[in-house]
Amino acid sequence: MVRVVPGISAGGHEKIRTGTDGQKFGLSIADGYAQHAVARILDQPQLELTGLHCHLGSQITSVKPYLAAVRRMVGLMARRHEQHGLVPPELDLGGGHGIAYRPGEDALDLTSLARKVRTELADACASAGLPVPRLVIEPGRGTAGPAGVALYRVLSVKHSGETVFVAVDGGLSDNPRPALYGVRYAPRLIGRHSPAAPARVTVVGRHCEAGDILAADAELPADVRPGDLLAVPVAGAYHLSMASGYNLVGRPSVVAVRDGLARLLVRRESMEDVLGRDVGL
Template sequence: MRAHEAGALHAEGYGGPSWLRPPADVNALVPSLWARSVERGADGALTVGGLSALELAREFGTPAYVIDEDDFRSRAREFKQTYAEVFSGIAGGVDVYYAGKAFLCTEVARWVREEDLFLDVASGGELAVAVRAGVPGERIGVHGNNKSVAEIRAALDYGVGRIIVDSLQEIERVSEVAAELGVVAPVLIRVTVGVEAHTHEFIATAHEDQKFGLSLAGGHALEAAKRVLARPDTLRLLGLHSHIGSQIFDTSGFEVSTRRILGLHLQIARELGHELPELDLGGGFGIAYTTQHDPLSPKRLAEGMARIVELECRADGVAVPRISIEPGRAIAGPSTFTLYEVGTVKPVDLDGGASRLYVSVDGGMSDNVRTALYDADYSCTLAGRRSDAEPVLARVVGKHCESGDIVVKDEFLPGDVRPGDLLAVPGTGAYCRSLSSQYNHTPRPPVVAVRGGEARVVVRRETIEDILALDV
């Protein structure tokens, strides 16, 4: 049960969550939380790709999303290479789809293309970005539970490699557009397998009581397969798709979901006489936002999933189809931190004699709504200098007119943190810029890419003029 934001965790003698411990060195960085090039320079300032946070703040202002391009690319490459190696000799191949919804702009879509990954889009807008970036149509998958006719038409016009159908009505809709265009639409059926991943309620996507997919238990997924196969002139059934959630830290949920979806795969082969060539197992692999998180490496994830697929296919006596995965935030998330400037600092007394330092920054829920939306945890560090002060329990909050405008619920910061200081919040590469807003008519921050000691804007900062330009 969710508590009111203003009163959350104000228990007697509260000293922070159980997993948060006062650091021996408040300046130390936890490597798992940051892009691989991030370190603290000789002057105490944070550096990324050889550039100081002080330099970045002076040139690009705050708040700003700072993305390490090499880190992003290396994580994409690691997933592609690792899954190819682990599944070699088991499946017909593995396709790694980058989830555009995590974070997408034209430049990032180019990186995805250049690293030879596939791309998932979930709207006509995301498809337009992919087209602008020159991502080949056959390397694009189109998601969404309510695709419009215009979005379906744009996807088929561009020759996308797959449309993931999410309802019986959508099968009719895709078929009608395909007939109009004189093409055969390649489709996967999104199956709700009844597995609830160990994650937040709002991002667990394979239990029955939610909006995505066609129910396995209710027979709707099998009926969808029948309807697709009955339209060979307009639809081509490539396979099944399952996605059990996000921010997942083990493969146990995949074991259950794979067993169930392969059962349907086998049923379609035996009862409908159609052996499906592909199987998408989804993804949603977790990342470390704080020290409480311990994500699996791509190799351990791949080994666990390969073992499950091989065992289940062998037991059913079917060939292993071509596998797809969707790493989601695991590529984009750790590559980015958000750089803020501190505006005000004030101590707040809690019950039982405890206190907390409220540190207000120049951004907030408009650039990172995940804390308010998902009760998400984040970490942060002083980014512009080193401090010898003792650590104090702090809460980093935004500038918006909202009591739930919290960026970092609990963190130990130096007791001498003051207005004008820079703070950096790691792990903001996924679902922060994508979910950003203009709340309180606040312009959205820029995205600054760093590589080889150079920085460039890949998404410019919004201006007040941009906001006013929408008014008629």
């Protein structure tokens, strides 16, 4: 397949918009590199062009960018058909389906996406006189995100003027996304019932960075204290895959929970694991 840049800006933050020209992903339609790649593949008898692929970005909550991508990708297919007499059998529109990380946030309507994209593809292919290719999407975060919950233990609570900092035993090493591109989460106190009124706090990580903030302006009970557990919903898509050894903090464990039963899937990374690669000791 050829990864095509259709020249469409979509996504929740400029750092996760991958459908525009001038970035590292894919081959652009505008400058002709996508067309050139298709021609080169067709000139190689040992290669088979199985389809075209694009990915517009992440956290997209509107169907409109996908419809624009369909039109541009079918336009590219039509031009390749005119020149080479070939129609790629598959069109992959990528993923980037937006989900709600906090109550009240927008999420992509998948039913509407399926209906409108299918109609747009059929109409565009009919207008171009092309057969309708097999349509592929990549749900990714839309499936994995809501399936996971991140758990943190409160280490300390600090009052600084009007700001309350709640420090936890994780942060940048298990979730760099708030620092990278401003993702906002809604942590909740679990494990005990608190009668205290809600208060606005800033949940911060344990790492040596002022920007290690997991949730700014979060709402937690005013009596939150060291030892408490905080749960961060919608953590299934990127916490594990983006976890690192930042500041030599070991990566967390992963536990599957169902019907009151728990099973360890990935064990916690120990200091022995971290030091195990050292060869000069």
